[in-house]
Amino acid sequence: MDIDPLSAGFDPSRLDRISTHLQANYVSPRKIAGCQVLVWRKGHMAYSRSFGLSDIEKNNPVRDDTIFRIYSMTKPITSLALMMLFEEGRFQLSDPVHRFIPSWKNQRVWVKGEGENMETREPLKPVSVGNLLSHTSGLTYGQNLFPSDHPVDKSYGALRELSQNQADFVESLAKVPLLFDPGTRWCYSLSTDVCGALVEIISGKSFSEFLKERIFDPLEMTDTSFIIDESKVARFAANYGRLENKTLQLIDAPEDSIYADKERFRSGGGGLVSTTADYAKFCEMLVRGGKYAGCRIIGNRTLRMMLKNRLPGGADLASVAVGSFSETAYEGIGFGLGFALTLDEVAANTHGKNDFYWGGMASTIFWIDPGEEMFCIFMTQLVPSGTFNFRGQLKSIVYGALEN
Numbered sequence: 001m002d003i004d005p006l007s008a009g010f011d012p013s014r015l016d017r018i019s020t021h022l023q024a025n026y027v028s029p030r031k032i033a034g035c036q037v038l039v040w041r042k043g044h045m046a047y048s049r050s051f052g053l054s055d056i057e058k059n060n061p062v063r064d065d066t067i068f069r070i071y072s073m074t075k076p077i078t079s080l081a082l083m084m085l086f087e088e089g090r091f092q093l094s095d096p097v098h099r100f101i102p103s104w105k106n107q108r109v110w111v112k113g114e115g116e117n118m119e120t121r122e123p124l125k126p127v128s129v130g131n132l133l134s135h136t137s138g139l140t141y142g143q144n145l146f147p148s149d150h151p152v153d154k155s156y157g158a159l160r161e162l163s164q165n166q167a168d169f170v171e172s173l174a175k176v177p178l179l180f181d182p183g184t185r186w187c188y189s190l191s192t193d194v195c196g197a198l199v200e201i202i203s204g205k206s207f208s209e210f211l212k213e214r215i216f217d218p219l220e221m222t223d224t225s226f227i228i229d230e231s232k233v234a235r236f237a238a239n240y241g242r243l244e245n246k247t248l249q250l251i252d253a254p255e256d257s258i259y260a261d262k263e264r265f266r267s268g269g270g271g272l273v274s275t276t277a278d279y280a281k282f283c284e285m286l287v288r289g290g291k292y293a294g295c296r297i298i299g300n301r302t303l304r305m306m307l308k309n310r311l312p313g314g315a316d317l318a319s320v321a322v323g324s325f326s327e328t329a330y331e332g333i334g335f336g337l338g339f340a341l342t343l344d345e346v347a348a349n350t351h352g353k354n355d356f357y358w359g360g361m362a363s364t365i366f367w368i369d370p371g372e373e374m375f376c377i378f379m380t381q382l383v384p385s386g387t388f389n390f391r392g393q394l395k396s397i398v399y400g401a402l403e404n
Contacts, residue, residue, distance in 0.1 A: 001045045005401075008039075008046035014401035015039070015047050021397060027052040031388070032363070033240055033248060034062040035380035036276045039398055040284065042373045048276075054237035054381075055254060064277065067223055067236045068379045069252075069259065071270040071360030072327055075192040077282065078268035079133055079306070079338025080298055081211055082195045082202075087302055090202050093130035093337075097194070100201050103174035109138065110177040114151030124181045129198065131182045132191040133337040134310035138178030139189040145361070146325045152179045166197040166207060169265070179322065186311055186335060188326035196268020207266050218295045219285060221278040226266045228259040228273055236273070239362055239381040251383060270361065276379050279366065283375040286368050307356050307370075309334030309341055316343055327359035327385060350392060351399040357391070365391045372402070 005012040018037055026032045034052025038045070050062040085091065091099070098105035104127060108120035123138070131137040142148075142156025155176050173194065179187055200207045208226055216224050228236050236254035243249050258264060259273055285292035289300035311320050317330035317340075328340040332347025339356035342348050357367035363382040368375040376398055378390050 003046070003048055004044045005046040008041040008044035009404045010039075010041070010046050010401045011403050015398070017397045017401070018047060018394065019049060019051075021393065022051055026388070030056075030248060031246070032380050032382050033238065035378065036062055036066065036068075037379075037394070038276050038280055038377045040280060040287075040375050056240075056248065057238065057250060057253070060234075062237070063235070065223070065235055065275055066379075067228065067232060067273050067275055068364060068381060069237075069239055069360070069362050070272050070274045070279065070364050070379075071362055071385075073274075073279065073358060073360040073364055073366060074268060074270050074272040076338045076358055077211065077215060077272065078192050078196050078199070081199050081215060082129070082133065083302055083306060083337065084214060084298055085199065085202050087299055091129055091198075093128065093133070095129050096126035097129060097132065097198070098126055100198055101170050101174065103171055107174060108177050109181055110152045110179060114154060118151060118155070118177065120177050123178060125183065127178070127182045129195075130310065130337070132195050132198070133306075134335055135186050135189055135191050136183050136310065136312070137189065137191045137194075138180050138182050138185075138187070139173065139191050139194070140179050140187050140323060141189055141325075142176070144190075146323075148323075150179075152177055166200050166266070170194055170197045184312055184320075186317060186321045187323040188321075189323075190269060192269040192338070193267055196266065199268070207268065215282075215297060216278075218297060219278075219281040219292055221274065221281055224272055224274040224278045226259075226264065226271045226273075227262055228254075228257060230260070233257075233260070237381045239383065241383045242387055248382075276377050279377055279379075280375070283366060283368055283377065287370065287373055287375055306337040307339065307341060307354075308336055309343060310336055316347065318347075325386070328357075351395050359385055359391065361385050363387065363390060365394075367391065367395070374398075 033056050036050045039047040054060050054062045054066045109123045111119040113119050127137045142153045196207045239252035240248040241251045290298040290303045317333045332344035334341040334343045342352045342355045345353045355369040359365040363380050363385045366377045
């Protein structure tokens with residue numbers, strides 16, 4: 001697709017501030033190795049450009065077909081997959097998860113104490129499928145990703161080894177206490193991984209097979225998968241962390257990446273690799289109300305339902321969120337079924353009322369603004385994702401460049 005900012009309603013020179021900003025402030029001083037940005041609006045590609053290196057050690061540049069770890073940008077794909085089964089009448093959002101995973105009927109809620117002295121009680125109501133999709137289940141991430149001294153997080157231990165299958169994973173989760181009664185608070189958690197397991201249980205197909213047949217193949221997302229194929233390793237970006245002296249440290253090299261392990265856990269919460277071009281097809285489908293190139297992936301009414309705030313009492317995350325981390329700010333932000341939602345531009349201090357979005361641990365982001373018929377994707381490989389506010393900075397530039 002040709003790049004045509006004018007037809008997309010942008011001032012080209014103002015939109016090109018993206019290039020100046022990223023190159024001068026991040027790539028040249030090597031705060032990141034490299035990155036890629038794509039902006040699409042009203043059927044036109046407004047901006048698409050690559051910067052810097054995908055692999056510093058090999059001096060490989062970021063290219064159009066560079067493959068990135070998208071981590072939690074897997075979550076919207078998993079959520080959509082589960083809602084495709086909802087459209088087939090296979091479950092209701094109010095259904096208790098124990099309908100599909102019987103051991104979850106015995107879940108308990110933490111009251112006080114820890115370890116052997118932990119006091120728990122029965123939940124006021126069981127975890128529902130809707131609770132999983134909206135991160136109001138009472139699950140947490142434990143200590144697997146984020147440091148925490150909370151007794152519930154400590155109780156998770158080493159729940160999920162990369163070799164675990166979906167069945168073992170959800171059975172192990174049945175044994176840990178919930179942080180709160182389902183539906184009463186919000187906590188970023190392993191809930192979406194359980195959604196991936198439910199896709200497998202309900203559909204009767206492996207999770208990866210379902211995604212390939214029902215989403216990736218119809219959208220022609222040919223480089224999106226849980227495993228990096230040997231033939232694509234040369235296109236796979238290196239992943240970097242940031243040391244205390246603010247220099248980059250290689251934490252996952254393409255040639256010996258864990259993503260080459262064919263037995264690794266197919267995480268619905270964070271396991272996919274993808275390209276900007278592939279994820280753009282997913283975003284375009286969402287902008288077009290669930291349809292791409294004549295192929296209906298999900299119904300537009302179902303998608304609209306996914307984009308309604310599911311937080312208790314219609315609150316924002318600042319009012320109900322617990323836990324140490326998520327891929328969003330909290331003020332003025334709601335959460336639907338798989339996406340964060342901008343409820344109030346003033347409270348959120350950003351453009352994009354009614355947009356929806358998420359991000360990934362390696363600082364990848366996307367947002368979709370249905371009112372503007374627009375989406376933006378930013379790809380890089382820098383852990384952790386809270387290092388720089390790329391979303392806020394890019395939003396300021398993109399919305400500031402709109403003419404009509």
